[in-house]
Amino acid sequence: MTANREAPQPGGRRSTVRSLARLWPYARPVRGTLLVAALCAVLASCFGLVTPLALKWIVDGPVADRDPPGVWLGGLVVALLGVAEAGLAGARRILVAGPLAGVEARMRSAFYHRLQRLPVSFHDRWPSGQLLSRATTDLMLVRIFLSFPLTFLLANGVTILVGFAVLLLQKWTLGLVLLAPVVPLIVLCSLFEERYSRAARTSQDRVGDLTTIAEESVLGIRVIKGFGRHRAQESAFARQSALLRESELRKASLLGRLWGLVTALPELAIGAALVLGVVQVADGDLTAGTLVAFLSTALALRWPVESIGFLLAICNDAAAATDRFFEVMDAPQAPPDAAPEAGPAAGRTGSATVRDRGLRLAGVEFRYPDAPAAAPPVLRGVDLHIRPGETMALVGTTGSGKTTLTALIPRLHDATAGRITLDGREITALPRARLRELVSVAFEEPTLFSASAGENVLMGAAGAGEAELRRALAVAQAGFVHALPDGHRTQVGELGLSLSGGQRQRLALARAVVGSPRYLILDDPLSALDVHTEALVESALREVLATTTALVVAHRPSTVLLADRVALLSGGRIAAVGTHHELLRGNREYASLMSGPEHRP
Numbered sequence: 001m002t003a004n005r006e007a008p009q010p011g012g013r014r015s016t017v018r019s020l021a022r023l024w025p026y027a028r029p030v031r032g033t034l035l036v037a038a039l040c041a042v043l044a045s046c047f048g049l050v051t052p053l054a055l056k057w058i059v060d061g062p063v064a065d066r067d068p069p070g071v072w073l074g075g076l077v078v079a080l081l082g083v084a085e086a087g088l089a090g091a092r093r094i095l096v097a098g099p100l101a102g103v104e105a106r107m108r109s110a111f112y113h114r115l116q117r118l119p120v121s122f123h124d125r126w127p128s129g130q131l132l133s134r135a136t137t138d139l140m141l142v143r144i145f146l147s148f149p150l151t152f153l154l155a156n157g158v159t160i161l162v163g164f165a166v167l168l169l170q171k172w173t174l175g176l177v178l179l180a181p182v183v184p185l186i187v188l189c190s191l192f193e194e195r196y197s198r199a200a201r202t203s204q205d206r207v208g209d210l211t212t213i214a215e216e217s218v219l220g221i222r223v224i225k226g227f228g229r230h231r232a233q234e235s236a237f238a239r240q241s242a243l244l245r246e247s248e249l250r251k252a253s254l255l256g257r258l259w260g261l262v263t264a265l266p267e268l269a270i271g272a273a274l275v276l277g278v279v280q281v282a283d284g285d286l287t288a289g290t291l292v293a294f295l296s297t298a299l300a301l302r303w304p305v306e307s308i309g310f311l312l313a314i315c316n317d318a319a320a321a322t323d324r325f326f327e328v329m330d331a332p333q334a335p336p337d338a339a340p341e342a343g344p345a346a347g348r349t350g351s352a353t354v355r356d357r358g359l360r361l362a363g364v365e366f367r368y369p370d371a372p373a374a375a376p377p378v379l380r381g382v383d384l385h386i387r388p389g390e391t392m393a394l395v396g397t398t399g400s401g402k403t404t405l406t407a408l409i410p411r412l413h414d415a416t417a418g419r420i421t422l423d424g425r426e427i428t429a430l431p432r433a434r435l436r437e438l439v440s441v442a443f444e445e446p447t448l449f450s451a452s453a454g455e456n457v458l459m460g461a462a463g464a465g466e467a468e469l470r471r472a473l474a475v476a477q478a479g480f481v482h483a484l485p486d487g488h489r490t491q492v493g494e495l496g497l498s499l500s501g502g503q504r505q506r507l508a509l510a511r512a513v514v515g516s517p518r519y520l521i522l523d524d525p526l527s528a529l530d531v532h533t534e535a536l537v538e539s540a541l542r543e544v545l546a547t548t549t550a551l552v553v554a555h556r557p558s559t560v561l562l563a564d565r566v567a568l569l570s571g572g573r574i575a576a577v578g579t580h581h582e583l584l585r586g587n588r589e590y591a592s593l594m595s596g597p598e599h600r601p
């Protein structure tokens, strides 16, 4: 059980700066704070650079003149500079912490909002771990970038420029010696950036794959235990974990090598400047104080220069995270709702001619977006009319497209051709919210949420209250809810796994009927019930079905008998429509499906 769906891979070489620039709309509201924080960092660095000048003054002044009060004064100035530097660094951190946590939270909300609105076909394609890791680890990397490297790249850049200006002013010959490593460092950094950005992307994609395996293992723990697959699952996890470790080590090795060179080259230059400086002092071309100040300034520039390596690394991690974030944010959304119609008829479905009323599918074709080009559509030329108040059973072999067809009516997928109308009105012309008020669905797999049993049911209809909840629970024969410790307020646990399959199915059914929808779509709603409960649910459902127009996917005669007519789906088309008995007598495929191959006309 490893991730078999793959998130789309990025194509081509990307630019770190262009990727990071896309964060601007999210960072914009806190730009003032970021600017003040950057100023604090620049000021702190500048104080660090003033300290060597104070040292020069102490060495060439009070020390040379043997003036103890002067030395004390100099010491006090140096101490105050240090305190100011530390205070500014602390202030910067405090300033950015709150606003940037806000940026991260806003990005996460925007991401979640987007996920909720992306079409089902997107979620069919993307592994859940890839989405989870983008919403968590990647956004954390983005916050780290905004709070640390963004300001420090600016502050360190300014510090390096000011520092070198001071060095050149103090003694330009020695300054040039220190500038010698600049060109090799630029070449090294650009080589590093190219390689590290690829490694960062690989690593973050692997975090997503690992998250998918972990999530599947937790959700599928019953299957894993039931089939004794924990060792196989563990080795799948270990393999993915090893891949992640490998890419993390690659990142560490690239950063280690860069850091080594970024540290060594300036150290060599400082060593050379020291030797040259001492010779110049001996020759009387330079004062000892200037040499001390020069070397102190050079040493104060060590951190801004050495930090370039890991600041670049964090920038690349954040750029990969930003790309991954926007891959989801840029994914095409479901087409927008049609513009609302003006006038009193807007939003109503009741103005149809008698012929059009009810649910009608005309020439409907559907192909999954990721199906191979050569594969035939799952549904083609589907024509079906369910009259108002009628219940139609949909029967077909497994994989014939029944679930696919039911998904087209609430527009979980859009038909690739043909028309679906409710009381003569095309579903694509209805706002989705209105469509989903009119059409209610109980899926074959009854998904529940970490909420109370009652809240799970009431999700089926906005504004429904206690009375509707009780009625829906009664219809779905879900009276077991009242016997739970807190009645319908009892939490049902993640995915409802604390309930039996039949109990989950009855809650899902209650959710579908709670809003007394005008159209009801039930995908094999009774499959997990025992014969006794099934009979009870069926008799209650008959009452609900009498007041709605319903399409019920059925595998068993008992479910089919709830329907007025039956449609047989075969080869992607509606092959026959009639009553259960008519089809049983006249259609060999139907008879075989309902009763086994021995039941032939």
Ligand SMILES: Nc1ncnc2c1ncn2[C@@H]1O[C@H](COP(=O)(O)OP(=O)(O)OP(=O)(O)O)[C@@H](O)[C@H]1O
Residues within 6 Å of the ligand: 124, 368, 370, 371, 378, 396, 397, 398, 399, 400, 401, 402, 403, 404, 405, 444
């Ligand atoms: N998300 C998807 N992407 C691509 N193909 C899909 C997808 N979902 C289903 N299919 C394919 O569409 C076809 C119809 O599937 P569907 O689930 O509609 O069948 P069904 O009649 O409901 O089957 P069952 O009775 O077993 O529930 C199958 O061949 C299936 O492999």
